[in-house]
Amino acid sequence: MLLNIRKIIEEPGEIPFSFEIDMSDVHFDSVHAFLSPLTVKGSVVNSAGVLTMDADLEIESVFICDRCSSHYQTRKRLHAHAVLAQELQDEDNPDIYLLEGDNVNLTEIIYTIFILNMETKSLCKEDCRGICASCGKNLNEGACGCKPEPDPRLAVLKQLLNE
Ligand SMILES: [Zn+2]
Ligand SMILES: [Zn+2]
Structure with a gap:
């Protein structure tokens, strides 16, 4: 999803958004299946000249336990935060994402954050x-x-x- 944020690039304001990302073709070793699309709900804010994106992500998944290989269902929730900029000034800051003209490529940003936050270890319970x-x-x-x-x-x- 591309979100046009022209009206808040130069002045303070907030643009809310909500959409879903289909995850049925995405595969992780630790995930047996995603039972729902990834739901995304948040907003882009210009506060004191700084553009930020914040969103709550949620997806219903079936994980595979690393220790006992059993399948267990869980609702994964994640908060995504990004700083948006028209050009990259600090290349070392991984939280900065570039605008595409007046648009924010929300799908790409959310997808990146989600994948970087997927657990590499999954346990059906702490003391499996x-x-x-x-x-x-x-x-x-x-x-x-x-x-x-x-x-x-x-x-x-x-x-x-x-x-
Ligand atoms: Zn035995
Ligand atoms: Zn287990």
């Missing part, structure tokens, strides 16, 4: 117990009866103490 390496049982459903692997460091320690 994962899967037993020997029998493959999901340990969140209960212990599996396998003997714990002996810790090789303990074997060395035992040897030393016995000497």
